[in-house]
Amino acid sequence: MGLKNKKPFLYNKSNLVSVIALVVVFVALCFIPVVYSTYIIYVATLAILYAMLTASYDLLFGYTGQLSFAQAAFFGLGAYCTGILTVNLGINFWLSLPLTVIFALIMAVIIGSPALRLRGAYFAVTTFFLAHFVYLVFLNSRDITGGPLGFRGITRPEPLGPINFNSDVVYYYLVLLAAVLVLLLLYAICHRSELGKRFIAIHEDQDLAESLGINTAFYKVLSFSISAGIAGFTGALFAHFFLLLHPQQFAWFQSEMVVIMTIVGGAGTLIGPVIGAAVVTFVLEFFRYAPEFRFVIWAIALIVILVIEPKGLMGIAKRIGGSIGKLRRAS
Amino acid sequence: MTDILEAKGLKKYFGGITAVDNLDFTIREGSRTAIIGPNGAGKTTIFNIITGDLRPSAGSITFMGERIERLKPSTTAKKGIARTFQVVRVFNNLSIYEHVVMGAVAKESVFSTRSYDNEEIDRILELTGFADEKDKLAGNLTGARQKQLCLATALATKPKMLLLDELMAGLTITEINRSLEILRKINEDMGITLAIIEHVMRVITGLCEKIIVLDHGRKIAEGKPKEIWENEKVIEAYLGKEALDHVGS
Numbered sequence: 203m204g205l206k207n208k209k210p211f212l213y214n215k216s217n218l219v220s221v222i223a224l225v226v227v228f229v230a231l232c233f234i235p236v237v238y239s240t241y242i243i244y245v246a247t248l249a250i251l252y253a254m255l256t257a258s259y260d261l262l263f264g265y266t267g268q269l270s271f272a273q274a275a276f277f278g279l280g281a282y283c284t285g286i287l288t289v290n291l292g293i294n295f296w297l298s299l300p301l302t303v304i305f306a307l308i309m310a311v312i313i314g315s316p317a318l319r320l321r322g323a324y325f326a327v328t329t330f331f332l333a334h335f336v337y338l339v340f341l342n343s344r345d346i347t348g349g350p351l352g353f354r355g356i357t358r359p360e361p362l363g364p365i366n367f368n369s370d371v372v373y374y375y376l377v378l379l380a381a382v383l384v385l386l387l388l389y390a391i392c393h394r395s396e397l398g399k400r401f402i403a404i405h406e407d408q409d410l411a412e413s414l415g416i417n418t419a420f421y422k423v424l425s426f427s428i429s430a431g432i433a434g435f436t437g438a439l440f441a442h443f444f445l446l447l448h449p450q451q452f453a454w455f456q457s458e459m460v461v462i463m464t465i466v467g468g469a470g471t472l473i474g475p476v477i478g479a480a481v482v483t484f485v486l487e488f489f490r491y492a493p494e495f496r497f498v499i500w501a502i503a504l505i506v507i508l509v510i511e512p513k514g515l516m517g518i519a520k521r522i523g524g525s526i527g528k529l530r531r532a533s
Numbered sequence: 534m535t536d537i538l539e540a541k542g543l544k545k546y547f548g549g550i551t552a553v554d555n556l557d558f559t560i561r562e563g564s565r566t567a568i569i570g571p572n573g574a575g576k577t578t579i580f581n582i583i584t585g586d587l588r589p590s591a592g593s594i595t596f597m598g599e600r601i602e603r604l605k606p607s608t609t610a611k612k613g614i615a616r617t618f619q620v621v622r623v624f625n626n627l628s629i630y631e632h633v634v635m636g637a638v639a640k641e642s643v644f645s646t647r648s649y650d651n652e653e654i655d656r657i658l659e660l661t662g663f664a665d666e667k668d669k670l671a672g673n674l675t676g677a678r679q680k681q682l683c684l685a686t687a688l689a690t691k692p693k694m695l696l697l698d699e700l701m702a703g704l705t706i707t708e709i710n711r712s713l714e715i716l717r718k719i720n721e722d723m724g725i726t727l728a729i730i731e732h733v734m735r736v737i738t739g740l741c742e743k744i745i746v747l748d749h750g751r752k753i754a755e756g757k758p759k760e761i762w763e764n765e766k767v768i769e770a771y772l773g774k775e776a777l778d779h780v781g782s
Contacts, residue, residue: 396643403635406624413584413618414690415610415640 224473231378235371247374249483250381251440256463256479257388257472258432263461264470265392266425267405268318272329273460275336276430278452280306280437282340285353285447295359299438306434307427314426318419321408333454340449353447367442377439384432388472391428401425405470462500466507468516477515537562537694537726538583543592545578545750552578553589554750560694565720565727567737570747571770576730577619579747580696583728584616585609597693611640613693617683617700619730625672629663630654632671632682636689654689660715661685677704681712688719694726695719701733713739746770 234246259273283305287298317328340347347353358367359376367373392398400421403411412418441447459482467478485503489496511517538560545553553575560566568576581587583594585606594602601609624632637649658664661681671682680700687695697716701709713736719725731737737744737758744761746754748770754761761767 396638396641399635399638400643402627403624403639406626407622409586409606410618410622410624410686411639412606413586413610413616414636414686415607417605417607419605 228382232375235374240370243370243374245484245487247370247377247443248487249480250374250377251436251443252460252463252483253476253479254381254384254436254439255433256460256467256475257385258429258436259460259464260469260472260475261388261392261401261432262425262429263464264472264475265398265405266401266422267408268422268426269322269326269461270329270426271326271454271457271461272313272333272336273429273433274452274454274456275333276306276310276433277437277440277456278336278340278447278449279309280434281441281447281452282347282353282437283434284438284441285356286346288357288442289353289355295442296362299435302438303431303435306437307431309434310427310430311423314423314430318422318426330454330457333457337449337453340452347447347449350449356441356445356447358445359442373443377443380435380439384435385472385476388432392472397421397424462504466504466514468514471513471516474514474516481515535562536560537597538728539595540579540583541593541595543579543582543594544590545575545582545587546590552750553582556592556747556750556752558745558752558755560726560728561743563720563724563726564743565716565729565741567729567731567741567744568747569731569737569744573749574747574770575750576747577698578750580616580698580728580730583609583696584614610690610692613691614696615687615690615692615694616696617680617687617698619698619702621676621679621683623671623674623679623682623686626670628668628670629674629682629685630658630667632686633657633663633667633689636686637691640690657685657688660718661688662711662715677708680704684712684715688723688725692725694728697727697729697731699730699732701731701736704733706735709733709735712736716740 231246231250235243255273255277259270262268262270262273280302283302284295284298287293287301288295293301313332317325317332320328341349343349344351358373361367365372367376392401400411400416403414403416404418404421408418444451463478463482464475465478466482467476468474485500486496489499507514511521513520536559540556540558543553543556544551556579568579570576578587582589582602583596585601585604585608589602592602593600596609596612596614599612601612604612624635627635633654634649637654655664658667661684663682663685671679674682684697684700701712704712716727717740720727729736729741741758744754744756744758745752746761746764746767753766753770754764756764
């Protein structure tokens with residue numbers, strides 16, 4: 203056997219510019235609590251949580267090519283799971299967090315194994331109904347979830363030594379750290395591992411991938427489960443941030459928002475969906491005074507972005523980058 | 534020489550339609566076998582059954598002494614069966630180089646620490662004529678080149694048997710001649726058994742030692758090219774009974 207070939211195997215070859223951009227964004231995020239008010243910290247925490255959720259969805263949709271409308275359902279399963287574990291059973295947050303991830307993984311394997319036998323639109327429709335089913339379970343299992351009255355009593359995580367998470371600023375940094383770790387994990391899976399190659403192959407052509415010896419059924423369920431596990435993890439962090447859970451937060455339209463955030467940012471780029479989530483969360487917050495109006499603006503914005511550049515914000519950024527490069531070469 | 538593949542009593546129904554009807558055939562190890570027949574004779578169905586894309590309604594397939602008719606395509610690929618598709622299939626957004634790497638690693642487990650052989654990949658790129666353009670995206674290639682890329686990708690899986698489904702359809706004479714040369718090298722130098730579905734006579738007579746002729750899912754003739762062209766049943770299947778009368782008179 204020859205030398206291991208280290209050449210990156212990617213959709214989007216990472217370059218210095220995007221690394222620098224990410225570092226700049228990260229540093230800026232670190233300074234948000236220093237500069238801004240508690241309200242901005244609150245919105246930023248939400249934006250980072252949605253960015254994690256959307257990034258986890260990009261693994262399934264952008265890289266493995268499976269359109270699912272159930273990402274918020276796993277987000278919700280994670281949130282309610284940690285709620286029940288910590289409030290009803292009195293388990294420590296730091297123990298409940300890994301248990302929640304395991305629960306989300308198991309649910310994803312149970313649901314994904316039969317559902318992923320379907321392809322394309324059939325799978326998408328199945329996940330759509332799954333999301334609604336999970337929503338109805340949250341809504342109607344009053345004894346467990348509190349139903350429409352919401353699930354109360356969740357507290358911030360127990361202190362870790364001198365670090366007390368009751369402050370919003372400290373919790374913000376916890377979420378930021380988790381987001382960085384999740385993104386690094388997803389980047390390693392999608393762009394640096396043997397696993398990512400197989401996911402991309404399935405996205406490109408499932409039948410060809412199978413004929414080459416890739417067990418597509420297995421890898422599709424694996425991608426679905428990793429994605430759901432991270433969604434559950436994010437849900438747990440959300441639960442201990444928001445402290446009150448309501449079925450509406452995890453309803454089918456939240457799953458749709460995740461799909462929209464991913465497409466707006468640029469599916470299959472990992473960074474794109476993160477930007478998409480941040481942009482969408484902030485835009486929605488700015489138009490909080492006119493809740494119905496938000497959806498009109500949002501629909502128009504989505505159509506405009508898809509007409510101009512189907513690859514989303516990342517595609518637009520690349521185009522701008524490309525024309526700057528051309529100008530530089532011309533001068 | 535032993536038989537690498539043996540099919541016995543193979544049947545496949547699609548609802549009320551019989552695509553393959555009680556078919557027996559063998560393919561010798563290291564041989565070049567053509568499967569021919571009019572459109573709808575069941576040729577591609579047989580390939581799909583061998584690779585596991587379809588399950589047979591009845592009958593058995595033995596590959597290197599192992600029953601394979603109930604296995605998934607990815608499992609038959611791991612056992613050493615590679616194929617190309619009649620309708621060209623490539624990973625549009627991946628480069629040529631990435632295709633061949635994908636073929637080389639697809640069978641391995643994700644946790645395998647075995648790495649692929651760079652020299653082997655270069656050799657395949659060289660053989661199939663992609664050495665100079667390995668960074669091109671597959672989606673930007675012409676149809677003919679994409680077919681060649683299918684062959685290169687299948688080859689990278691290091692198969693024992695290669696199923697080629699109309700690899701030459703739509704190619705120019707020059708391209709066919711080049712492909713013939715490549716196929717001969719694959720068979721003679723690399724020792725890979727070839728099973729070929731083809732309509733281009735030049736390929737069948739120029740390359741294959743044995744021809745299996747199908748019509749309506751049944752085997753109507755089997756033998757060396759020369760015997761086949763003189764077989765009355767074959768002429769009838771391809772050209773109709775009137776043509777046979779005409780030849781006879």
